[in-house]
Amino acid sequence: LAASLDTVARAAGVSISTVSRALSRPDLVSAGTRERVLAIAGELGYRANTSARGLATGRRMAFALLVPDVANPFFPELIRAAEDRAQQSGYSLLLCDTGEHAERERHLLSRVAGQVDGAVVCSPRSSASGLAEVATELPTVLVNRLIKRIPSVSCVSAPGMTLLVEHLYELGHRRVAYLQGPLASWSNRERLRAVREAARRLHMVLHVLGPFLPTLHGGHKAAEAIMGTGATAALAFDDLTAMGVVGRLWDLGVHVPGDVSVTGCDDIFCAALCSPPLTTVRSLAPVAGTRAVELLLEQIGNGLATRARHLGVIGEVVIRSSTGAARSADAVKHPRRASSGGGRRLGGHDVTA
Amino acid sequence: LAASLDTVARAAGVSISTVSRALSRPDLVSAGTRERVLAIAGELGYRANTSARGLATGRRMAFALLVPDVANPFFPELIRAAEDRAQQSGYSLLLCDTGEHAERERHLLSRVAGQVDGAVVCSPRSSASGLAEVATELPTVLVNRLIKRIPSVSCVSAPGMTLLVEHLYELGHRRVAYLQGPLASWSNRERLRAVREAARRLHMVLHVLGPFLPTLHGGHKAAEAIMGTGATAALAFDDLTAMGVVGRLWDLGVHVPGDVSVTGCDDIFCAALCSPPLTTVRSLAPVAGTRAVELLLEQIGNGLATRARHLGVIGEVVIRSSTGAARSADAVKHPRRASSGGGRRLGGHDVTA
DNA sequence: ATGAAAGCGCTAACAG
DNA sequence: CTGTTAGCGCTTTCAT
Numbered sequence: 001l002a003a004s005l006d007t008v009a010r011a012a013g014v015s016i017s018t019v020s021r022a023l024s025r026p027d028l029v030s031a032g033t034r035e036r037v038l039a040i041a042g043e044l045g046y047r048a049n050t051s052a053r054g055l056a057t058g059r060r061m062a063f064a065l066l067v068p069d070v071a072n073p074f075f076p077e078l079i080r081a082a083e084d085r086a087q088q089s090g091y092s093l094l095l096c097d098t099g100e101h102a103e104r105e106r107h108l109l110s111r112v113a114g115q116v117d118g119a120v121v122c123s124p125r126s127s128a129s130g131l132a133e134v135a136t137e138l139p140t141v142l143v144n145r146l147i148k149r150i151p152s153v154s155c156v157s158a159p160g161m162t163l164l165v166e167h168l169y170e171l172g173h174r175r176v177a178y179l180q181g182p183l184a185s186w187s188n189r190e191r192l193r194a195v196r197e198a199a200r201r202l203h204m205v206l207h208v209l210g211p212f213l214p215t216l217h218g219g220h221k222a223a224e225a226i227m228g229t230g231a232t233a234a235l236a237f238d239d240l241t242a243m244g245v246v247g248r249l250w251d252l253g254v255h256v257p258g259d260v261s262v263t264g265c266d267d268i269f270c271a272a273l274c275s276p277p278l279t280t281v282r283s284l285a286p287v288a289g290t291r292a293v294e295l296l297l298e299q300i301g302n303g304l305a306t307r308a309r310h311l312g313v314i315g316e317v318v319i320r321s322s323t324g325a326a327r328s329a330d331a332v333k334h335p336r337r338a339s340s341g342g343g344r345r346l347g348g349h350d351v352t353a
Numbered sequence: 354l355a356a357s358l359d360t361v362a363r364a365a366g367v368s369i370s371t372v373s374r375a376l377s378r379p380d381l382v383s384a385g386t387r388e389r390v391l392a393i394a395g396e397l398g399y400r401a402n403t404s405a406r407g408l409a410t411g412r413r414m415a416f417a418l419l420v421p422d423v424a425n426p427f428f429p430e431l432i433r434a435a436e437d438r439a440q441q442s443g444y445s446l447l448l449c450d451t452g453e454h455a456e457r458e459r460h461l462l463s464r465v466a467g468q469v470d471g472a473v474v475c476s477p478r479s480s481a482s483g484l485a486e487v488a489t490e491l492p493t494v495l496v497n498r499l500i501k502r503i504p505s506v507s508c509v510s511a512p513g514m515t516l517l518v519e520h521l522y523e524l525g526h527r528r529v530a531y532l533q534g535p536l537a538s539w540s541n542r543e544r545l546r547a548v549r550e551a552a553r554r555l556h557m558v559l560h561v562l563g564p565f566l567p568t569l570h571g572g573h574k575a576a577e578a579i580m581g582t583g584a585t586a587a588l589a590f591d592d593l594t595a596m597g598v599v600g601r602l603w604d605l606g607v608h609v610p611g612d613v614s615v616t617g618c619d620d621i622f623c624a625a626l627c628s629p630p631l632t633t634v635r636s637l638a639p640v641a642g643t644r645a646v647e648l649l650l651e652q653i654g655n656g657l658a659t660r661a662r663h664l665g666v667i668g669e670v671v672i673r674s675s676t677g678a679a680r681s682a683d684a685v686k687h688p689r690r691a692s693s694g695g696g697r698r699l700g701g702h703d704v705t706a
Numbered sequence: 707a708t709g710a711a712a713g714c715g716c717t718a719a720c721a722g
Numbered sequence: 723c724t725g726t727t728a729g730c731g732c733t734t735t736c737a738t
Contacts, residue, residue: 002467002490004715015725020717030723045490047467051407052715055730060404062447062468070433073426073622080423083450092465094415095448097436112445114355114400115415137355137398243626269426273596275628357731368709373733383707405731408714 003044012040023048062092063296064112064119068100068182072214072240073268074285075122078143081289082120089297091117100213102126102184106134113138118296121145125184141295143288145186146310151299153291153311157187157265158194160281163317164235164263165198167279172326173204173233173261179222179245180210181237188237191265195235207231212241219244223252232260232326239264239271239280246276246322257324267318277320284313356397365393376401415445416649417465417472421453421535425567425593426621427638428475431496434642435473442650444470453566455479455537459487466491471649474498478537494648496641498539499663504652506644506664510540510618511547513634516670517588517616518551520632525679526557526586526614532575532598533563534590541590544618548588560584565594572597576605585613585679592617592624592633599629599675610677620671630673637666 009016014033021028022037023046029037054060065082067075083093094116098105102125109119118139124131128147134140135150142152168176178195181188192208199206207229212218219241226234226245236242242264246256256262256276264271264280271278291311362369367386374381375390382390407413418435420428436446447469451458455478462472471492477484481500487493488503495505521529531548534541545561552559560582565571572594579587579598589595595617599609609615609629617624617633624631644664 006715016715017717017726018724020715021724024717028723033723047463047490049408049715050468051404051413052730053717054404055402055408055732056715056717058730065448070436071429071622073429076424076426076429079448080450083423083448087449092447092449092468094445095418095432095436096440096445097433110400115403115445137400247626269424270623270626273600273623273627275626275630277628358733359731369731370710370733371708373731374708377733381707386707402731405714406733408716409731409733411714 002049003041003046004049005046008037008041008044008046011044012037060115060117061090062094062116063293064094064096064109064116065122066096066098066105066108066119066124067122068098068105068125069214070095070097073270074238074240074266074283077269078122078285078289078292081286082293083289085290085293089293091293091297098125100125100182102130106130109134109138117300120292120296122292123185123187125182139296139299141292141299143292151295151309153288153295153313155187155266155283155285155288156190156312156314157281157283158190160315160317161191161194161235161265162198164279164281165195165202165204167317167319168233168235168261168263168323168326169202169204171233171261171323174326175205175207175229175231175233177207177209177226177229177231177234179212179219179226179234179236179241180208181212181214181241183211185237187265191235191237205231210237212237214238214240216240216244216247219246220248223248223254226260227252227254233262233323234260235263235265237265239266239268239278242278242280242322243270243274246274246278257322259327261323261326263323267315271318272320276322279318279320279323281317282315284315287313355402356394356399357402358399361390361394361397361399364397365390413468413470414443415447415469416646417447417449417462417469418475419449419451419458419461419472419477420475421451421458421478422567423448423450426623427591427593427619427636430622431475431638431642431645434639435646436642438643438646442646444646444650451478453478453535455483459483462487462491470653473645473649475645476538476540478535492649492652494645494652496645504648504662506641506648506666508540508619508636508638508641509543509665509667510634510636511543513668513670514544514547514588514618515551517632517634518548518555518557520670520672521586521588521614521616521676521679522555522557524586524614524676527679528558528560528582528584528586530560530562530579530582530584530587532565532572532578532587532589532594533561534565534567534594536564538590540618544588544590558584563590565590567591567593569593569597569600572599573601576601576607579613580605580607586615586676587613588616588618590618592619592621592631595631595633595675596623596627599627599631610675612680614676614679616676620668625671625673629675632671632673632676634670635668637668640666 005016009019022034096108105126120141122143124145209225212222223245264278267280267282358369358372362372375387449461458479473494475496477498562578565575576598617631620633620635
């Protein structure tokens with residue numbers, strides 16, 4: 001049923017390789033032949049068989065993109081940007097959801113290894129050694145994870161977290177909690193480190209809670225954990241967790257930010273629209289997605305200029321209404337909505353190094 | 354570098370075909386040989402080359418999944434479910450973002466046709482004839498689009514839209530607007546039809562506005578369009594549009610639902626959390642994703658029981674706080690947050706036919 | 707139960 | 723510029 005090179009060649013009265021050339025390297029055949037072949041190929045609805053081509057060339061023109069959870073709003077924008085960049089260079093994207101499981105991540109990675117020309121692994125949950133091993137058999141780029149020999153692009157949120165702690169300090173908070181994300185998450189470790197240092201420097205009491213899954217439900221659990229600590233503010237690992245916290249606190253009759261201030265991280269789509277709008281650190285997922293694919297293209301020698309192997313995208317802080325003065329009677333009455341995309345901004349700028 | 358069947362065969366002192374069998378059809382080789390071969394393959398880090406396998410078998414073990422916009426929160430959950438189901442049957446998913454462009458959709462479709470065993474096209478924007486043509490050369494399943502010969506699964510929101518109009522009527526609204534999504538969208542046509550019929554039946558004045566892109570920005574435009582009409586309520590094509598509308602109206606000093614009621618559709622993740630929480634119709638994207646892949650598996654004869662070729666998933670209505678009494682001075686003071694996942698529910702139930 | 711051999715559809719030298 | 727010829731790595735008869 002499917003037309004092959006041979007079919008077209010016969011129909012055009014030329015050899016199979018001429019057709020191949022007309023299709024893959026038009027400049028190698030005479031204008032007349034080329035057009036005739038192309039026309040016939042069109043009529044016959046010829047579609048190159050990528051398996052055959054891949055086998056012959058050794059290039060599959062596809063990358064794998066692994067994410068812990070497609071439905072976590074942090075990823076779709078990254079995915080879209082990555083796919084867009086990949087398309088631009090003729091590559092397709094194989095999407096894999098690892099379900100936040102290190103094991104599944106490794107399994108998928110080895111499963112797709114024979115199927116793609118490279119992989120972008122986002123927020124990896126598996127061990128450095130495991131990833132390093134993969135990187136030896138398959139061109140790999142990491143997102144949000146720093147490992148020596150593997151190119152990476154990271155959303156740098158530590159500076160933002162520091163500013164967030166200072167912001168809370170200024171609002172009078174002296175006892176705060178950090179709500180951990182997955183322990184295997186590099187971002188979590190970075191954020192924790194930044195929060196810890198800032199809290200110590202400012203002589204604030206810090207409760208490190210968790211780990212919690214970066215989901216609404218994880219946030220629900222986290223909210224309950226906060227209750228015992230007496231903290232007047234909580235820095236969540238990410239926005240999803242923060243939103244879960246806010247929701248559960250509300251159910252428990254605790255008002256945000258009146259009673260407890262809450263911050264997120266990433267500035268996902270919903271962060272500006274939810275109630276109250278979230279104070280958070282921007283993460284610029286699309287930039288990360290684009291850069292990651294470019295790093296991969298570079299790595300497989302697609303002729304792009306060589307750049308540093310580790311990129312960082314520093315996100316700015318966005319102050320919205322989920323943070324307020326520490327447990328004061330006249331709690332700031334936060335506006336019901338921030339105007340679209342609004343919020344005050346602290347520090348932050350895009351930097352790649 | 355990469356170990357091939359031949360490498361393993363040599364190392365194991367058996368023929369290449371024995372290795373192949375040990376790997377693909379373990380039952381065809383003796384237990385002893387099998388284990389030895391498997392062990393050696395493991396040590397050598399052998400990964401089957403899917404291009405070669407695909408060429409030989411004609412099966413690529415991959416599906417394409419096309420969506421108009423990965424970052425539209427309606428899709429990630431569908432994608433996750435689809436990917437999950439695909440993995441279960443050993444298939445990978447090639448994700449393609451069509452950017453809401455019919456042309457790009459067709460282009461991508463023909464591009465991946467030689468690369469996958471089938472395609473799930475979500476909320477197609479191209480013509481029925483174009484899709485029908487694709488479906489002849491590639492097993493295809495449509496999501497949210499009804500075309501005779503092509504299997505499909507649709508989120509049926511029309512009944513919900515009808516209930517929404519009735520809900521608005523009960524709240525005293527007599528002049529309402531429907532904010533159209535893409536004209537090429539089947540869902541848009543269905544929703545419009547339902548709204549039109551209900552409005553006529555109830556003798557309400559209906560303004561049909563748009564089309565608008567199903568994005569926040571599209572919603573901003575829509576909000577402005579509403580202003581001229583004197584409508585006291587607007588039914589948006591989807592939640593994203595509705596959220597954009599609410600935001601822009603707020604900027605214009607128009608209060609929702611105090612001045613204008615707004616409804617969405619899909620019940621995306623954010624709908625329950627945004628401010629005010631959105632009255633909407635649930636769409637059950639994950640069910641659609643799973644079913645779509647199953648329809649595809651069925652179509653390529655993967656041995657699943659045969660079922661109806663057109664599935665429908667009927668979503669229930671969720672009444673939250675973006676709808677209220679028509680322009681009354683003592684507008685309902687909506688709660689700042691609905692408790693998690695809350696809301697009153699009208700009609701609706703899962704049904705497949 | 708295992709081996710030998712013939713392709714799958716395409717690309718890439720190599721000749722002409 | 724075009725045709726001929728070898729594989730790419732795997733599956734799969736067909737023998738043994």
